[in-house]
Amino acid sequence: MNRIVAVFCFLLASLGTSAVVRAQMLSKEPLDRIVAVAEDDVILQSELDRAVASVLAQYRSNPQQLPPRDVLDRQVLESLVMMRLQVQRAQGSGIRVSDADIDQAAQRVAENNKMDLGQMRASLAQQGLSYEDFRKTLRDQLLVQRLQQRVVQNQVNVSDSEVDILLASNSLKGGEVHLQHILISVPDGADAQAIQTAHDKAEDVKKQIDGGMDFTAAAIRYSNAQDALQGGDLGWRRYDEVPEAFANLVEGMQPGQVSQVVRGPSGFHIVKLVDKRADGKQVVTEYHARHILIKVDELVDSDEAQKTITDIRKRIVDGHEDFAALAKKYSQDQNTASAGGDMDWFPIDQYGSRIANELTTLKDDEISQPFQTDAGWHILELLGTRKQDRTVQMKREQARDVIRNRKAEEEYENFLRQVRSEAYVEIRLPDAAKKAADGDSATP
Secondary structure: OHHHHHHHHHHHOOOOOHHHHHHHHHHOOOOOOEEEEEOOEEEEHHHHHHHHHHHHHHOOOOHHHOOOHHHHHHHHHHHHHHHHHHHHHHHHOOOOOOHHHHHHHHHHHHHHOOOOHHHHHHHHHHOOOOHHHHHHHHHHHHHHHHHHHHHHHHHOOOOHHHHHHHHHOOOOOOOEEEEEEEEEEOOOOOOHHHHHHHHHHHHHHHHHHHOOOOHHHHHHHHOOOOOHHHOOEEEEEEHHHOOHHHHHHHHOOOOOOEOOOEEEOOEEEEEEEEEEEOOOOOEEEEEEEEEEEEEOOOOOOHHHHHHHHHHHHHHHHOOOOOHHHHHHHHOOOOOOHHHOOEEEEEEOOOOOHHHHHHHOOOOOOOEOOOEEOOOEEEEEEEEEEEEEEOHHHHHHHHHHHHHHHHHHHHHHHHHHHHHHHHOOEEEOOHHHHHHHHHOOOOOO
């Protein structure tokens, strides 16, 4: 739970000033000074301090990996600014998050931490964190996620011919790699001098790493990427999910090796291969199931949908009515209703973690209790399981995912750069303001 608390503290600073201002008014303390203006919103010193404190807590056992406090303040402040700008853009685009959406997200957080909601609320309270602010944090996360989905889905399409070409090229590599990276960004429309300055900075960072500086510490101190405060950690990815800017570099690297500086669309990168692993024949357990869905929307709230699906389950279990007939009549899943709710054969993770969790608790021909997902309220009947060699299918799915993810990452990165360049942002940290004016957020 400590990790959840640390992340929560950091994201809490992106919620806006209303909660902070209210608290100060009640305590009759003077208002914080403003450390940044992001369009029509402000970030207060107390918000920045709280976010920085959470980063310091995460690195308490390895404080040497963190940059000097003034550099850390600038890095964290830029992250807060970008979060605030994304939330504003989401709201301005008409994206909304309902209370039911937040309820589901809170439930998932609790489940992921092996708690119920009551235990999680108590744990937050022990840390001095209010559940109300926790929900506000979840709301902003959901807004940003939906903004990203909207930007990507409107711009990223993958055709069958693109998949065929990638497979025919024999360039789709098996296995996975764990990567870290450092980005020294180049502003949009940068002239030759600005590009050269960024390149020189990247080369200097590479020299420091070669001289013994920890890669994670270098990423935290110098990287301009959104994941800088996580040490530039990209996690485990299949080979062909690696960003195209340095895909070829990774193939020839060994675990622990750090690449030379490489130019990408958004600037200059340095990549570290943390580890790699191979994969083999893809034999998976497939599930055959059917379900009935009652959606939650503007006309039907969560309680009403739950009552409807509970009544349907009772008619099947106690009244021995036909599942397929009721699915055709009542299910609001357009993809399966006409087939009596039949979902055909699928791997356990195809429909998300909530349905996967239900499947693991069912025996053949058993019907689940009503449960809720982002789509609404469901009942699920497990019809059978089987072992299936999906090597060929998964290779094709992998190719499609590779192309989609590459396009999506590039598209959203470009979108964020555009949002940042178009936004009115005023940094009021004395040293940070000077750096921003010079176009350099973390000079070595």
